[in-house]
Amino acid sequence: MTLLESLHLNSLIIRVSLDFVQGRIVGGYTPSPNSVKYIVSLQSSKGQHFCSGSLVHKSWVLTAAHCNIGCMMVVAGDYTLGAYEGTEQYSKPLSLIPHPQYNRSTNNADIMLIKLGVPIELNRYVSLAPLPKQNAGLLAGSMCRVSGWGSTSHSGGLTPLTLRTVKLPIVSTSKCNSSNSFSGNITANMICAGSSTGGKDVCKGDSGGPLVCDGRVYGLVSWGNGCGDSRFPGVYTAVSRFLTKVNAKTYPEKKKSFYKNITQ
Template sequence: MGTILFHLLHVMYIIQDRIVGGYAPAPNSIKYIVSLQTTKGQHFCGGSLVHKYWVLTAAHCNIGTDEMMIVAGDYSLSMFEGTEQYSKPHRLIPHPLYNKTTNNADIMLIKMRVPMVMGSYVSLAPLPRQGTGVMAGRVCRVSGWGYTSLGEGQIPSTLRTVKLPIVSSARCNSSESFNGNITSNMICAGYNAGGKDACKGDSGGPLVCEGRVYGVVSWGNGCGDAKFPGVYTAVSKFRRWVDRTIYSSYTRCLKY
């Protein structure tokens, strides 16, 4: 069974690591990040606010509209800070080409029932233009919460972030690494020595390069392994789909 599927099936039972080798950013400095939670308040994935009604995340974070709550403006998941905003999903739209076996096109848009209000704690994530790339070696930043198991009780879980360089597809696809499993819709990021990475609870969260969300945390082989950088969905390959999905729904679905 794939690790992604495994961690979703066991979302309520196992301890998940957070961002590996990172640090806590200043509170509410990453204003576009959201926490996807179960209706019981358990964090399981991250996401980015790309419109007041829409969140960008990974398709493998799809647990169904009835099971999910979206929280914006949060920093410490274990405390109510008064900056949070909540919305239930109205529709989940995974990319039609998403393949759970290969993890290709692991990207999803969530239309929320209630719009998030922009302000001091919440803002939109800028996205790259269709087809733009990020050079290998460029340093980007990935952020997320990860989560703890219910059995261990809630420990304070503040947002974490880590800076990572982009790894070329050639290196990521080499026989020493992912051996051809990286498609043109994926990008890799990590250090030669390992030790810094996103981990399972960070799925769906943003990899930000030059102020734009170029990647969505997707999959990997372990966390922080020197041979295996983290793998992200390349948002620039799907920018047109994102815009089409968001804006065509306004003309087509006025009844919403």
């Protein structure tokens, strides 16, 4: 099996199986309760967490396009999944709006907006995610952090499902695209981040979760090859590439304006 076939198979597994979509922060730490106030949990009709997202407006969530499974519940203000903490807010989506250029085969443009049926109330536990400017870039070596729910290792340990965070440096596109890594499969709409020594990563995604650099959500957990392998950093959708580049024919003017306004 070629590298491209392997990566494509991995992305397919992530998309179609809730067990594999569920994130697994490897080599991370537990942040203070409700310190990542903009992260939301996307849950199935049975209450199973399968993806994460970022609250960018009281009525809108930004996540990965491959998290589009139809029936879901958006939960804001959560910290430990499955434990009622009194800070949670729930909202069912009115619509799921994947980017029109999203490509399932290449994972390009893996970004989606979720319009919420009930607006989320902003309070001491929930706030909006700061976003970068349009086309803002990151220097290789810049330290970022990514958060999500799941086990701390490949072997399991899914209880308790407390939010975890891992710090990761940005990896240059040229290095990520080298023959020793993703061999040209990283597009300009993607960001790579991972430890040069391995052991720190987001395993199988916690798809759609925020990659935060300089206090802003620069990336969304998208895809990868394995977990914690120094040769294969995690791959994230570059949020700054999509803030104003929205197809007007696919997105109504209201949504187009929303993408523009959230950068201000």
